[in-house]
Amino acid sequence: MTYPFGAVVGMDDMRLALLLNAVSPAVGGVLVRGEKGTAKSTTVRALAAVLPPVDVVAGCRFACDPAAPDPECPDGPHSADDRPVTRPARLVELPVGASEDRLVGSLDLERALTEGVKSFEPGLLAGAHRGVLYVDEVNLLHDHLVDLLLDAAALGRAYVEREGVSVRHAARFLLVGTMNPEEGELRPQLLDRFGLTVEVAAPRDADLRAEVVRRRFGYDADPAAFAAAWAVSERELADQIAAARALLPSVVLSDAALRQVTSVCAAFDVDGLRADLVTARAAIAHAAWCGRTDVTEDDVRVAARLALPHRRRRNPFDAPGLDDDTLDQALTDSRPDDDPDDDPTPPEGTDPTDGPDDGSPPPGDGSPDHQDGHSGGAEGESAPAPEDGGAADEQPPTTAPRGEGGGHTDAAPAPEKAAVAPDAAFRVQRLEVPGIGAGAAGRRSKARSERGRVVGSRRPEGSVTKLHLVDTVLAAAPHQRARGRTGAGLRLQHEDLRQATLEGREGNLVLFVVDASGSMGARSRMAAVKGAVLSLLMDAYQRRDKVGLITFRGGDAELTLPPTWSVEAAAARLTSLPTGGRTPLAAGLLRAHETLRLERVRDPQRRPLLVVVTDGRATGPRGGDHLSDARRAAGLLAAAGTASVVVDCESGPVRLGLAASLGTALGAQTMRLEELGAESLVRTVREAA
Numbered sequence: 040m041t042y043p044f045g046a047v048v049g050m051d052d053m054r055l056a057l058l059l060n061a062v063s064p065a066v067g068g069v070l071v072r073g074e075k076g077t078a079k080s081t082t083v084r085a086l087a088a089v090l091p092p093v094d095v096v097a098g099c100r101f102a103c104d105p106a107a108p109d110p111e112c113p114d115g116p117h118s119a120d121d122r123p124v125t126r127p128a129r130l131v132e133l134p135v136g137a138s139e140d141r142l143v144g145s146l147d148l149e150r151a152l153t154e155g156v157k158s159f160e161p162g163l164l165a166g167a168h169r170g171v172l173y174v175d176e177v178n179l180l181h182d183h184l185v186d187l188l189l190d191a192a193a194l195g196r197a198y199v200e201r202e203g204v205s206v207r208h209a210a211r212f213l214l215v216g217t218m219n220p221e222e223g224e225l226r227p228q229l230l231d232r233f234g235l236t237v238e239v240a241a242p243r244d245a246d247l248r249a250e251v252v253r254r255r256f257g258y259d260a261d262p263a264a265f266a267a268a269w270a271v272s273e274r275e276l277a278d279q280i281a282a283a284r285a286l287l288p289s290v291v292l293s294d295a296a297l298r299q300v301t302s303v304c305a306a307f308d309v310d311g312l313r314a315d316l317v318t319a320r321a322a323i324a325h326a327a328w329c330g331r332t333d334v335t336e337d338d339v340r341v342a343a344r345l346a347l348p349h350r351r352r353r354n355p356f357d358a359p360g361l362d363d364d365t366l367d368q369a370l371t372d373s374r375p376d377d378d379p380d381d382d383p384t385p386p387e388g389t390d391p392t393d394g395p396d397d398g399s400p401p402p403g404d405g406s407p408d409h410q411d412g413h414s415g416g417a418e419g420e421s422a423p424a425p426e427d428g429g430a431a432d433e434q435p436p437t438t439a440p441r442g443e444g445g446g447h448t449d450a451a452p453a454p455e456k457a458a459v460a461p462d463a464a465f466r467v468q469r470l471e472v473p474g475i476g477a478g479a480a481g482r483r484s485k486a487r488s489e490r491g492r493v494v495g496s497r498r499p500e501g502s503v504t505k506l507h508l509v510d511t512v513l514a515a516a517p518h519q520r521a522r523g524r525t526g527a528g529l530r531l532q533h534e535d536l537r538q539a540t541l542e543g544r545e546g547n548l549v550l551f552v553v554d555a556s557g558s559m560g561a562r563s564r565m566a567a568v569k570g571a572v573l574s575l576l577m578d579a580y581q582r583r584d585k586v587g588l589i590t591f592r593g594g595d596a597e598l599t600l601p602p603t604w605s606v607e608a609a610a611a612r613l614t615s616l617p618t619g620g621r622t623p624l625a626a627g628l629l630r631a632h633e634t635l636r637l638e639r640v641r642d643p644q645r646r647p648l649l650v651v652v653t654d655g656r657a658t659g660p661r662g663g664d665h666l667s668d669a670r671r672a673a674g675l676l677a678a679a680g681t682a683s684v685v686v687d688c689e690s691g692p693v694r695l696g697l698a699a700s701l702g703t704a705l706g707a708q709t710m711r712l713e714e715l716g717a718e719s720l721v722r723t724v725r726e727a728a
């Protein structure tokens with residue numbers, strides 16, 4: 040019993056975006072971004088129930104349309120007298136950790152080779168055909184699944200090939216993704232694949248929040264009764280979608296309206312023409328949804344607000360969102376002169392989603408959400424916050440995400456030294472964990488993986504997914520006479536099959552331990568250090584690493600950012616990091632040791648790489664041998680087999696070389712800050728002793 044779509048409170052943009060896609064799948068899907076606990080998934084899952092049902096060929100596992108069956112359907116060919124059945128539209132969920140076989144389907148290689156039978160088990164792409172494919176945490180999807188998904192979405196077909204045996208079938212689906220940007224961004228190619236994006240946040244309005252909770256209670260207490268109470272409005276919603284679909288072909292996009300679309304796209308400086316197409320399609324769908332056959336300025340405004348924000352971003356650290364003033368200006372400028380459209384356009388898109396059922400007070404929640412929903416809430420406040428001392432106010436960081444503009448109402452007392460802005464980021468060389476891992480796909484260290492180059496073969500544990508042909512033949516060869524082979528054709532048996540072993544690259548956990556104390560000296564030096572760490576962070580983003588940040592200064596070390604996918608969050612914390620005070624190096628290292636111990640429990644396959652950014656000095660209160668303490672802490676990390684790199688930040692005419700001896704204690708490679716940006720030189724970190 041899913042939660043009724045009509046009962047979702049707030050989230051107006053999200054509901055509208057989903058409905059426009061339901062009316063016109065050509066709009067191209069929805070990406071929903073927002074913090075945890077905003078009922079994103081509940082809302083997506085609720086959509087299926089209001090989608091119009093589909094006619095399919097009975098017994099076809101690939102959802103062939105009886106009116107136009109797929110000529111390549113693996114369950115085909117279908118004849119005209121195959122019985123059609125009508126069933127609800129499907130919503131299929133793709134788990135982020137799914138295997139390739141699960142997504143595209145699996146060919147039974149064993150049967151194909153030993154029996155000559157082409158046996159195909161459909162995957163999720165087949166299940167989603169003519170329905171919805173939903174990916175929660177889409178930003179965490181493995182690269183190779185993303186590639187497969189992009190291919191299928193672009194072609195409208197799925198294609199599976201294993202050792203020369205191939206199957207293809209139609210796979211057209213509405214792609215819906217949800218994500219928490221705090222956990223990392225999406226690859227631009229995948230971002231562009233979504234027709235619309237929306238940002239969601241919990242409503243700020245107390246009454247609205249109360250209504251959310253009230254309905255949730257009602258649903259949890261008795262889901263069936265709750266659904267029954269909403270059944271009428273759900274049916275009305277479904278009818279409205281069906282009516283809009285029927286009206287869609289009659290909607291006219293006049294030249295004037297088209298000009299408004301292209302003017303808006305031009306004003307926001309989007310790449311290519313995909314934005315214009317999506318905006319036009321969304322505007323047409325919105326007109327149909329509102330029961331009109333002509334596209335108005337309001338349709339264009341609504342469409343632009345949903346279709347453009349993610350298409351104008353230049354790099355993963357830029358803020359999303361669309362400036363309403365620019366939008367208004369572009370719409371006004373492109374109004375046809377002869378017809379001064381006298382209907383005053385409302386500042387917000389009309390919200391048809393609260394048509395029949397609406398018991399909620401929608402007005403007023405719109406603009407603050409769009410303005411701030413993504414700027415403050417999701418980013419800094421939710422994580423265990425370090426004392427970020429209002430530092431970001433002083434210096435708007437070049438790469439800080441989500442424009443902190445006006446955010447910091449909690450004006451904390453200024454730290455003893457305001458944050459130093461980082462120097463510009465640069466390309467760094469690849470730092471690697473030595474040895475061969477088995478972690479999730481990425482681009483850093485060598486690993487056994489599902490992709491990559493063939494390095495050997497083994498007996499398969501389950502079914503064969505990548506056949507090593509030569510080794511299979513070699514295994515079968517000695518038995519041919521015994522198996523009674525007389526003519527051509529190899530006699531294969533199960534025990535001959537060899538699975539290819541592949542070596543690719545994995546992502547790692549890159550844990551930074553950064554000295555933020557006074558020992559780091561002049562502001563210019565700290566700016567260089569921050570610039571270097573920022574560069575390493577950008578590199579980690581590209582290599583699909585998890586990152587964490589420990590800083591130490593003054594009395595203690597602190598886990599400034601627990602291991603996360605959000606390189607953006609790490610960059611923001613780093614940029615606003617205050618500096619000064621004593622240098623508790625040992626505390627920083629011990630904190631790292633503890634953090635890695637916990638992460639090993641949480642995510643055992645992900646190998647860590649420790650990057651210690653320091654000049655090697657250690658100071659503390661009342662004497663004490665702080666250097667020895669630091670060496671001992673380093674010894675603990677080394678004993679645990681932690682791969683590490685020391686980035687030596689010492690500068691000035693007199694060098695003590697303390698960082699190098701710390702490196703020795705860690706069993707780490709030590710490199711000077713200036714050496715970090717070398718030209719794509721691969722350095723393998725020495726194996727910890």
Ligand SMILES: [Zn+2]
Binds near residue numbers: 109
């Ligand atoms: Zn079929």
